[in-house]
Amino acid sequence: VISSDTTWGAGDYPLMARHLEPAAVAAVQAAEAGPADRVLDVAAGTGNAALLAAQRRSRVVGIDFEPTLLRLAEQRSRDAGSSVHWAQGDVGALPVRGRWADVVLSVFGVMYASGHAGAVRELARVAAPGARIVLASWIPGGVIPAMGRVVSGYLPPPPPPTGPPSTWGDEQALEELLIAGGLRLAASSTQGLTIEFADSAAAADFLIRTAGHLVNEQERLTASGRWQELHDDLIAFVERRAEVAHDQLRLRLQYLLATATAGGAPSR
Ligand SMILES: C[S@@+](CC[C@H](N)C(=O)[O-])C[C@H]1O[C@@H](n2cnc3c(N)ncnc32)[C@H](O)[C@@H]1O
Numbered sequence: 001v002i003s004s005d006t007t008w009g010a011g012d013y014p015l016m017a018r019h020l021e022p023a024a025v026a027a028v029q030a031a032e033a034g035p036a037d038r039v040l041d042v043a044a045g046t047g048n049a050a051l052l053a054a055q056r057r058s059r060v061v062g063i064d065f066e067p068t069l070l071r072l073a074e075q076r077s078r079d080a081g082s083s084v085h086w087a088q089g090d091v092g093a094l095p096v097r098g099r100w101a102d103v104v105l106s107v108f109g110v111m112y113a114s115g116h117a118g119a120v121r122e123l124a125r126v127a128a129p130g131a132r133i134v135l136a137s138w139i140p141g142g143v144i145p146a147m148g149r150v151v152s153g154y155l156p157p158p159p160p161p162t163g164p165p166s167t168w169g170d171e172q173a174l175e176e177l178l179i180a181g182g183l184r185l186a187a188s189s190t191q192g193l194t195i196e197f198a199d200s201a202a203a204a205d206f207l208i209r210t211a212g213h214l215v216n217e218q219e220r221l222t223a224s225g226r227w228q229e230l231h232d233d234l235i236a237f238v239e240r241r242a243e244v245a246h247d248q249l250r251l252r253l254q255y256l257l258a259t260a261t262a263g264g265a266p267s268r
Pocket residue numbers: 006008017020024042043044045046047048049063064065066069089090091092106107108109110112113114
């Protein structure tokens with residue numbers, strides 16, 4: 001049994017990661033990662049973005065604080081024959097030397113930092129002069145942040161946050177965060193990815209199964225008779241948010257794809 005250190009390792013996040021891969025493709029393309037680049041994938045999870053950068057022959061380091069996901073990432077890079085270096089670490093104190101990275105990627109990753117300002121300072125610290133920093137973050141009110149509001153009533157209160165994760169998906173708020181940390185927002189656009197389900201119950205099952213912080217609460221909520229209620233609330237949520245197309249339910253997940261730059265001369 002592989003134990004997880006965080007709730008990210010408790011559910012079937014790898015299943016979610018397979019559906020989120022289009023965002024990693026978009027981030028790696030936006031960063032134009034190439035053979036001359038040292039690429040850092042921050043909060044790499046199962047390694048979607050890191051592996052794509054390695055395919056483009058960049059030198060890649062992937063960092064995450066969840067060992068269960070890092071092990072899967074390692075296995076994926078071995079299977080692909082790529083030489084990504086994986087390291088356990090927190091986005092608030094990245095185990096990387098200053099100015100190392102020509103490209104910093106974080107796909108739905110750094111947005112979950114417990115301290116937003118400190119995380120931006122870390123991105124700025126590891127970025128080489130002129131580095132491209134590409135971040136994908138759920139936009140406020142989008143499916144994932146809205147689902148967070150539905151389930152919050154079932155969860156223990158979170159530690160006092162520095163702001164909701166979707167702050168990173170709000171262009172203006174992100175720009176302010178970046179400036180405060182010494183970075184500049186160079187470009188941003190709203191993007192989306194679509195996940196299809198047979199019906200709303202299947203969608204609710206997927207949203208629960210892939211969310212470790214919900215899976216971890218199953219026993220407690222079942223004992224208090226609230227697990228079924230949570231499931232039903234998520235079915236109603238999916239029915240409000242999904243489109244029906246060709247007998248399938250489609251959930252469109254919108255995110256902000258942002259490119260920031262570090263000061264100084266371009267690194268290439
Ligand atoms: C939504 S997943 C995204 C993973 C991956 N980037 C992807 O595209 O699939 C969020 C990731 O952030 C990691 N994470 C969250 N907070 C973190 C922190 N403070 N330090 C390091 N990793 C963190 C989790 O372990 C998880 O792998």
